[in-house]
Amino acid sequence: MPILVWAVGESRVSLVIDNPRSPRVRAVAKLAKKSARSETGLFLLEGPQSVSEALQYRPELLVELYATPTALERHTEIARSAEAADIEVEFVSEQVLEAMADTVTPQGVIAVCRQFPTSVKDLLAGAPKLIAILEEVRDPGNAGTIIRAADAAGADGVILTGRSVDLYNPKVVRATTGSLFHLPVAVGVDLEPVLERVKGADLRVIAADIKGGDLLAARNDGVLDHPTAWLFGNEARGLTDEHYALADWVISVPIYGHAESMNLATAASVCLYESAFAQRSK
Numbered sequence: 001m002p003i004l005v006w007a008v009g010e011s012r013v014s015l016v017i018d019n020p021r022s023p024r025v026r027a028v029a030k031l032a033k034k035s036a037r038s039e040t041g042l043f044l045l046e047g048p049q050s051v052s053e054a055l056q057y058r059p060e061l062l063v064e065l066y067a068t069p070t071a072l073e074r075h076t077e078i079a080r081s082a083e084a085a086d087i088e089v090e091f092v093s094e095q096v097l098e099a100m101a102d103t104v105t106p107q108g109v110i111a112v113c114r115q116f117p118t119s120v121k122d123l124l125a126g127a128p129k130l131i132a133i134l135e136e137v138r139d140p141g142n143a144g145t146i147i148r149a150a151d152a153a154g155a156d157g158v159i160l161t162g163r164s165v166d167l168y169n170p171k172v173v174r175a176t177t178g179s180l181f182h183l184p185v186a187v188g189v190d191l192e193p194v195l196e197r198v199k200g201a202d203l204r205v206i207a208a209d210i211k212g213g214d215l216l217a218a219r220n221d222g223v224l225d226h227p228t229a230w231l232f233g234n235e236a237r238g239l240t241d242e243h244y245a246l247a248d249w250v251i252s253v254p255i256y257g258h259a260e261s262m263n264l265a266t267a268a269s270v271c272l273y274e275s276a277f278a279q280r281s282k
Contacts, residue, residue: 020099043168053178059085071108102170118184128156136163136234144175145265151179153272212250224278
């Protein structure tokens with residue numbers, strides 16, 4: 001039976017959804033599965049930071065917005081942004097929010113959003129100077145962190161090939177911490193035709209791989225000054241010889257200490273920032 005509470009910042013009474021087994025709650029929870037996301041064209045957005053970014057940059061994408069009363073009291077900016085965008089915040093109990101969420105300890109705010117992938121054609125139409133291409137990157141945390149790093153480095157977009165993790169996987173979305181709404185991301189494409197189009201847009205393709213040349217030497221030689229598409233491969237296998245042949249350069253991030261290897265997302269962040277530094281210095 002729904003209970004009644006005073007709506008935050010308002011003088012009216014609102015219903016709180018409190019049945020974690022209701023069809024509506026289950027429909028939201030199903031978005032953690034790729035099949036449900038593919039069928040509906042929707043995805044799950046969790047946490048106040050990500051929801052705030054969506055409300056600020058792409059409010060038209062929000063279909064439903066849920067929060068516990070206590071969470072909305074803590075994050076009054078979400079209430080204000082939702083009101084400005086004419087989006088109703090629907091109150092739910094802690095148990096309902098836990099049932100909806102993909103995380104074990106949700107932070108009290110969840111939204112359902114429309115998927116909004118960008119085409120490679122549109123991504124390249126703006127004469128980009130820096131993009132990241134992910135080929136068979138399977139770890140959601142890595143993919144989301146690379147999107148976040150690309151955003152921070154001022155990149156113009158990210159491309160995930162069809163062999164990479166689903167962009168709208170809840171773990172990917174969380175790892176972007178809202179950067180998903182800041183820059184265009186193309187998905188589901190094959191690598192070879194993408195690289196042809198990227199080169200046709202006057203971007204230099206640089207594959208990041210342990211077998212490549214030294215990043216510092218490439219910076220000193222001016223390799224990174226040119227508009228660049230960084231190509232990142234699978235966490236375990238890296239890139240293939242065929243991929244190397246398609247790239248203009250193959251470069252590795254040197255390890256000066258005793259670490260056995262470097263996490264893919266960390267290495268990608270270094271590469272993207274090196275290009276950002278080089279291009280801005282030029």
